[in-house]
Amino acid sequence: MEISFEVSFSEPNAHYVDVKMNISGISSDSVDVKMPVWAPGSYLVREFAKNVEQFSVKGAGQSSVSFRKVNKNTWRVATAGAKAIEVFYKVYAFEISVRTSFVDASHAFLSPTGVFMYVDGMLQLPSVVTVHPHHAWTKVSTGLEPVKGKAFTYYASDFDVLFDSPIEVGNQDIFEFTAAGVKHEVAMYGGGNYDKAKLSADMAKIVESQMSIFQHMPNKRYVFIVHNFQSGGGGLEHLNSTVLGASRDAYNTDKGYKGFLGLVAHEYFHLWNVKRLRPAALGPFDYSTENYTTDLWISEGFTAYYDNLILRRTNVYSPEAYLNVLSSDIETVSNQPGAGVQPVAESSFDAWIKYYRPNENSKNTGISYYNKGAVLGMILDLEIINATKGAKGLDDVLKAMYDEYFLKQNRGFTSEEFKRMAEKVGGISLDNFYSKYVHKAAPIDFQVHLDHAGLVLVDEYAGLNTPSLGLTASSKDGKLSVVSVTRAGTAWTDGISVNDEIIAINGNRINDQAGIDRLIANKKVGDRVDVLLSRDGLVRTLSVTLKKEIKGKFRIEAAKDASTQQFAVRKKWLNL
Known part of the structure; x- marks a missing residue:
């Protein structure tokens, strides 16, 4: 059996990916085509099949082939003796994260487990992916191996490799550096105030430092796909690449720059720890x-x-x-x-x-x-x-x-x-x-x-004996509501609950968390205070006994007599 894909974007402004899956060399009466339910590295069943629509199958001469959906992520195609079929479907892609696909007029990010289906029992098969960028886009960035002589066409030795190789399509800003003898591509989407030379130098140092631990480089090439948003973060590791979220205007701040380098160091370390050195x-x-x-x-x-x-x-x-x-x-x-x-x-x-x-x-x-x-x-x-x-x-x-x-x-x-x-x-x-x-x-x-x-x-x-109400509250629409209580704290013990609206404490109107903190700061551990609150529309007063704040604030310093x-x-x- 042979499998290939064609990916195109007829409606990027509507956030759709158009997928054509070609399956040939079929020898059975039916084929089960499945969509993964999760993305490796992100341990949650995300039900990617929920974004699939307009599923259809054609055989020789573009004749329709019957199919039926047999469970949440499986389509059973009745091949009726056909040796080759074409499976068509659209994927709605409009969730911004490092683990989910996103398409709009400016670019397409394809997280493979939410885009590419596989034939049940055939994960070991190789595949070829051809990307047809929207007419306004000129670049594709991916860790997949390019097929020589074919534009925007890539080879995966099996579906584990395909599913672990995200694809960025658009007009991303690309720069490269070499570290540990390996070429590294950095594909920047969304703009930003980054300094390419400085980033290249510092990212290379991170690569070399980590390489010195494992002393083995499993890749000949590596790709950083970086999505720069007004406020961004997070990362997801892959076999040959990583996807990073960043804030486009934070590169020139000390906190923002070091935070980004920390993210680079984290995801690149996964090149060894998780992607290769892994639990069974x-x-x-x-x-x-x-x-x-x-x-x-x-x-x-x-x-x-x-x-x-x-x-x-x-x-x-x-x-x-x-x-x-x-x-x-x-x-x-x-x-x-x-x-x-x-x-x-x-x-x-x-x-x-x-x-x-x-x-x-x-x-x-x-x-x-x-x-x-x-x-x-x-x-x-x-x-x-x-x-x-x-x-x-x-x-x-x-x-x-x-x-x-x-x-x-x-x-x-x-x-x-x-x-x-x-x-x-x-x-x-x-x-x-x-x-x-x-x-x-x-x-x-x-x-x-x-x-x-x-x-x-x-x-x-x-040594401090600071009293605490043992809760956090947030103001919304003029109401100050409890959003969390701390185990074994005052609120936990004396019955103040999440979603309670705090109206007053000891007869003092309270409008925000700072108001709670100011009032409690004037009390002592063991003092009783009356909290006027509304729960499900019913107003009541709870008399609570203030307990000690249990949180610590730590620093590490050198011993004088080491x-x-x-x-x-x-x-x-x-x-x-």
């Missing part, structure tokens, strides 16, 4: 249902740890600036009540139903495998550096895993295999680490681990 569940993929793993804290969390660490190694961050960033990571985990409820392994497994569907209670019941995984990466790194007296670190664990399970065995790893390799490299037992921090939600004693590097975690709020060994660990870790 993450490939080959089943595109019709969820693919479960308990190890996203390694795949995403460690990548989130390294994105900032790489900026330190390339001197984008000074040592002091990096420790400030790390303090914020610690603060995020420590201040989230759900960190003490949901183990990070469970957070990974439940990504499909929780991470992309947060609600008003999420912070009380869960923790992000990004945030928790990042601080666990830091802890593991420090533990190994300390145990080996600076000879080894987390770099060495990842490289050993990459060499063994990608280069040698070409398969995903199990949780136990990762643990064993980390123990082997570090010469330490990780039973306690996994028991407390991975499979349970025990509080993390960060000071124990930072002490290896002669660093002190300071809580600036320690030993030679502690300084050696710090030197290795912070690339001093």
Whole structure:
């Protein structure tokens, strides 16, 4: 069987992609054509088939071929002996994100799992994609391999490659740089105040720094597709490329520029960690249902740890600036009540139903495998550096895993295999680490681990006895409504609920969150206050007892009496 696609844009202003799928070499009486339900790297069933319309099939001589839809994302075509068919359909593409397709008069971004269908059971087949740009467009950017002698035509060795190769079509601004012996294309859509020379130099440093960890470059070419919006963000990794969201006017600000470089570092690190060094569940993929793993804290969390660490190694961050960033990571985990409820392994497994569907209670019941995984990466790194007296670190664990399970065995790893390799490299037992921090939600004693590097975690709020109502509220249409309450806080304990309208506190009219904060600041822990609120149109007064604000504000500073060994660990870790 042979498969090819033609993609065109007859109505870009109406946000449509026109797809023609050619299937030849058919030997069965029917063919099931399926649309994926999710995009690898974004662990949520997104039901891409919902955007498909005007599905039709033609055979020889353009005769109509019968078909019927047999489930949400499968069309069964009755070939009736035909050896070749043409499948036609349109995809509505009008969702701006790095994981969904978007088409308008200015450009088309094709996220392949939401555009290209596949023949059931035939994911291993190669395919050819020909793009017919709208007449106003002149460029195509993709990591797919170009077919020589054919304009805008590309080859994918199988559907895993096709589905992992986004396509940008339009008039994007393209520049290139070479790093680690590989040509890198940067395709900028949406304009922006970026400096090409500066970006090229800094992005090359990131590539070289990460290459020094794994010492193997799996690609001969790499493409950055960057969407610049008024306010943009996010990224999604791919085998041969990445898609980044950015704010077009933020490149000339310190925060905006470093934020963009951090995003580059994160998604490029996935070239190794996730796309090749991966949990067993993450490939080959089943595109019709969820693919479960308990190890996203390694795949995403460690990548989130390294994105900032790489900026330190390339001197984008000074040592002091990096420790400030790390303090914020610690603060995020420590201040989230759900960190003490949901183990990070469970957070990974439940990504499909929780991470992309947060609600008003999420912070009380869960923790992000990004945030928790990042601080666990830091802890593991420090533990190994300390145990080996600076000879080894987390770099060495990842490289050993990459060499063994990608280069040698070409398969995903199990949780136990990762643990064993980390123990082997570090010469330490990780039973306690996994028991407390991975499979349970025990509080993390960060000071124990930072002490290896002669660093002190300071809580600036320690010793304070600040009262808190334990809620956040937002003003809309003249009403101040509760949008979240904090587990075990005042509101949680005494019955103030999300969606309650706060009218007054102790007889004082309250109009915004700042008004709540000002009034509570004049009270003491243990004081009782009367909250006048409206719930479902019924006005009532709740008398509540103020509890202590439980959040901390952290900074990391050097110990004044650090030993030679502690300084050696710090030197290795912070690339001093």
